[in-house]
Amino acid sequence: MKIRFNxxxxxxxxxxxxxxxxxxxxxxxxxxxxxxxxxxxFRGGTMNMQRIGNTIATATPLIFAGxxxxxxxxxxxxxxxxxxxxxxxxxxxxxxxxxVSLPKILLLPLMIIVAxxxxxxxxxxxxxxxxxFNVHEVVATIMLNWIAYWTVYYMVPLYLKAxxxxxxxxxxxxxxxxxxxxxxxxxxxxxxxxxxxLAIIVAIIVAxxxxxxxxxxxxxxxxxNRTAAETAGIDVNRNIMLSMGIAGGLAGLAGLSLYAGIATxxxxxxxxxxxxxxxxxxxxxxxxPLGVFFAAIFFGLLHSGKGFMTAMTGIPPxxxxxxxxxxxxxxxxxVVVDRFLENRRKRRETK
Amino acid sequence: xxxxxxxxxxxxxxxxxxxxxxxxxxxFSERSGVINIGLEGLMLVGLxxxxxxxxxxxxxxxxxxxxxxxxAAALAGALLALLHAFACVTLHANQIISGxxxxxxxxxxxxxxxxxxxxxxxxxxxxxxxxxNIPFLSEIPIIGxxxxxxxxLTTWIVLFILLASWFLLYRMVFxxxxxxxxxxxxxxxxxxxxxYLVRYIAVIISGACAGLGGGIILxxxxxxxxxxxxxxxxxxxASLIFGQWRPLGIxxxxxxxxxxxxxxxxxxxIPELANIPGIILKTFPYVFTLIALVFSAKSSQAxxxxxxxxxxxxx
Numbered sequence: 001m002k003i004r005f006n007x008x009x010x011x012x013x014x015x016x017x018x019x020x021x022x023x024x025x026x027x028x029x030x031x032x033x034x035x036x037x038x039x040x041x042f043r044g045g046t047m048n049m050q051r052i053g054n055t056i057a058t059a060t061p062l063i064f065a066g067x068x069x070x071x072x073x074x075x076x077x078x079x080x081x082x083x084x085x086x087x088x089x090x091x092x093x094x095x096x097x098x099x100v101s102l103p104k105i106l107l108l109p110l111m112i113i114v115a116x117x118x119x120x121x122x123x124x125x126x127x128x129x130x131x132x133f134n135v136h137e138v139v140a141t142i143m144l145n146w147i148a149y150w151t152v153y154y155m156v157p158l159y160l161k162a163x164x165x166x167x168x169x170x171x172x173x174x175x176x177x178x179x180x181x182x183x184x185x186x187x188x189x190x191x192x193x194x195x196x197x198l199a200i201i202v203a204i205i206v207a208x209x210x211x212x213x214x215x216x217x218x219x220x221x222x223x224x225n226r227t228a229a230e231t232a233g234i235d236v237n238r239n240i241m242l243s244m245g246i247a248g249g250l251a252g253l254a255g256l257s258l259y260a261g262i263a264t265x266x267x268x269x270x271x272x273x274x275x276x277x278x279x280x281x282x283x284x285x286x287x288x289p290l291g292v293f294f295a296a297i298f299f300g301l302l303h304s305g306k307g308f309m310t311a312m313t314g315i316p317p318x319x320x321x322x323x324x325x326x327x328x329x330x331x332x333x334x335v336v337v338d339r340f341l342e343n344r345r346k347r348r349e350t351k
Numbered sequence: 352x353x354x355x356x357x358x359x360x361x362x363x364x365x366x367x368x369x370x371x372x373x374x375x376x377x378x379f380s381e382r383s384g385v386i387n388i389g390l391e392g393l394m395l396v397g398l399x400x401x402x403x404x405x406x407x408x409x410x411x412x413x414x415x416x417x418x419x420x421x422x423a424a425a426l427a428g429a430l431l432a433l434l435h436a437f438a439c440v441t442l443h444a445n446q447i448i449s450g451x452x453x454x455x456x457x458x459x460x461x462x463x464x465x466x467x468x469x470x471x472x473x474x475x476x477x478x479x480x481x482x483x484n485i486p487f488l489s490e491i492p493i494i495g496x497x498x499x500x501x502x503x504l505t506t507w508i509v510l511f512i513l514l515a516s517w518f519l520l521y522r523m524v525f526x527x528x529x530x531x532x533x534x535x536x537x538x539x540x541x542x543x544x545x546x547y548l549v550r551y552i553a554v555i556i557s558g559a560c561a562g563l564g565g566g567i568i569l570x571x572x573x574x575x576x577x578x579x580x581x582x583x584x585x586x587x588x589a590s591l592i593f594g595q596w597r598p599l600g601i602x603x604x605x606x607x608x609x610x611x612x613x614x615x616x617x618x619x620x621i622p623e624l625a626n627i628p629g630i631i632l633k634t635f636p637y638v639f640t641l642i643a644l645v646f647s648a649k650s651s652q653a654x655x656x657x658x659x660x661x662x663x664x665x666x
Contacts, residue, residue, distance in 0.1 A: 026460075026463065030463075030464075030467040078447055080447070080451065129641065129644070129645065133644070133645045135641070135644040135645060136644075138388070138447055139588075139592060139640075139644065140641060140644070142388065142585055142588065142589075143589060143637040143638075143640050143641050144637070144641075145585075146582055146585060146586075146634070146637045147634045147637045147638060149582070150630055150633040150634045151630060151634065153630075153633070154628070154629055154630035154633070155630075271582075276451060276454075276455060279448070279451055280455075283448065315467075316462070316463045316466035316467055316472075318459045318460075318462045318463035318466065319459075319463060320459075321455065321458065321459030321463075322456065322459040322460050322463055324455065324459075325452055325455035325456035325458075325459050325460075326452075326456065328448060328451060328452040328455060329434070329438065329449065329452035329453075329456065331448070332438055332444040332445050332448035332449045332452055333438050333442045333444045333449070
C-alpha cells in the first residue's frame, strides 16, 4: 500500500513536469522567454499576502470539484458533470441569497445545505439512470451539464435578473457572501473567503467517510468489483446513486464557493471550467482528499498568477489552461510511465 | 405557419450541417471502438484553423481562400485527433480522460494562439460562403423554397460525404473491418485485421470531419473565431447516440436537434413562436437523448467493444 501511494504521487509529479515543459515550449513558440514567464506566473500567485489569498480563493472551488470527481471515482464512476452540478447548486444558493433575509450566521448554513442538496439531486439523476437503466454516467452527465447550462441561461433573466443587465443575476447581499471582513483584512483585501475553511472541513469529512466508515468501504467495494460487491450482499444500485448524489453535492458546494465566494453574482452563458479542472485535480491528486487539496492549490496558483504574467510579459493567460489540459493528457497516458517504472523495478529485483 | 416553416428551413439546414458532419465523424470513431467525447475540441480547432487560414488568404486570393480554409480545418481536426488516437490506441489510455484532455487543450491552445497573434483572441473573416439557388429545383413549389433555395455548397458536400460514408461503412470491406473492430476486436484481429491501424484511421477521419464541421460554422453563419463552439460538439455527440450510431439515424437526429435550436434562436423575433419557452427548445435535445438512452439501454445499438482499449496480449 505504501509503495503504491508513493508511485501515484511520482506519476503526478511527472505529469506536472511534462505539463510545465509543454507550457514552456508554447511560450518559446510565441517568442517569449519561458523562465521569465514562469517566474512571473509563480510570483503573480505568491508575492504578497493579497495574492496568496487570491490563490487560495481560486483553489477553493477546485478543491470541491476535485473531491466531487474523486468521490465518484472511488465507486468506479466518472463524474464529468461537476460543471452542471456547480451551476445548479450555485443557482439555488443564489436564489436563496436574493430572496431570504436572515442574519449571516443562519443564512450561510442554509445556503450551504441548499447548494449541497441541489447539486446532489442533479448528480443523483445520473446515478439513478446508471443504477436503474444502465445509462452510462459519462453520457448522462454531459447531457445534464448542458441542461443545467440552458436552465441557468433562462432562469436567471426570468427570476434573478440584475437591474440593468439581462445576462447576469443581481448581486447577492453581503450577509449572503462567504467573504468576511477579518479574513479579507488579514490577506490585504484579497477575495479569499470562508469557502476555504468549509473546503478543508469537507475534505476531512470525505477522507473519513471513504477510509473509516462502512459506507466508504461499500462504495469502494462497488468501485473495485461490482459483481463481487453484489455477491457480498452490498446493494450496488443504492451505492451508485448515493455516490453520484454525494459527488453532485460536493460539486454544488464548488458552485457555492464560486458564485457566493469569489463572485458576487451569476453570469449566464458560462459553463464553469472549474468542473473540468476538477477532473485534472482529481487525477493529479491520485484520487485522495489530501492529494486533491495540494493539486487544487497548484492549479489555483496557475490561475491566479496568470494575470500578473500576462501584464508583465504579454504571454496570453490561456497558458495556464493549456498546462492543465496537457497535464490531464499526460495523466491519462501515465499508464505507460507506470509500466516503465514497474518494469524497471522488476528488472532490479531479478538482478 | 407554412410560410414561417419555409422561412426557417434554410436556417435550420445551415445549422444542422456542421452538427451532421461532426456527428458523422463521431460515428467513424465510435464504430471502430474508440469513444470520442473530444468532438467539441476537434470542431473548435477546425474553426480556428479555418479562421486563421482565411484571414491570411482572403486579400490575396478571395476566390479560393474559403476552400483552403476548410481544408485547413479538416487537417487541423485530423492532427488533433491523432493525439487522441495515440493515447487511446497505442497507449491504451482511458478514452474519456483523453477526450476531455482534447477538449481542454483545444479550448486553451486556440485562444492562446489567437491572442498571441491578434491580441484580442478573436479572428474575424470578411468573406463568407454565398447562398445559391439550385437551378430548376428551386422552382418547385414549397419544397423548392425549403430545400433548394439559398443553399450553401457545403451543405451538398456534407450530404455527399454522408452518402459516401454509408457506402464505405456498409458496402465496402474497409467498413466491415472498421465495424468489426468496434464489435469484437479480438475476432477481427484473428481474421487478420490490423485493429490498431483501423482504429487510427477511424479516429483521424472523425477528427477531419469534426474539424470540417467547425470550418463550416465559420464560413456559413458565424464569420468569426471567438474561442468556443458553444456546446455544438456535445450536441453532435447527443445526435450520435440519439441516432443509434447509424448514418440515417444521425441525419434525422441532427436535423431534429438543429431545427429545434433554430426555432429557439429565432423565437424571440417571430410572434408565433414567442410563447414556446426557450428553455424547453434548448434543453430538449439533451433530455430526449437521456430518454432515448433509458429506452434503448436494453437493446442498445452501441458498438460492443466501445471504450475498451485493444490489447493484443490479453485474450
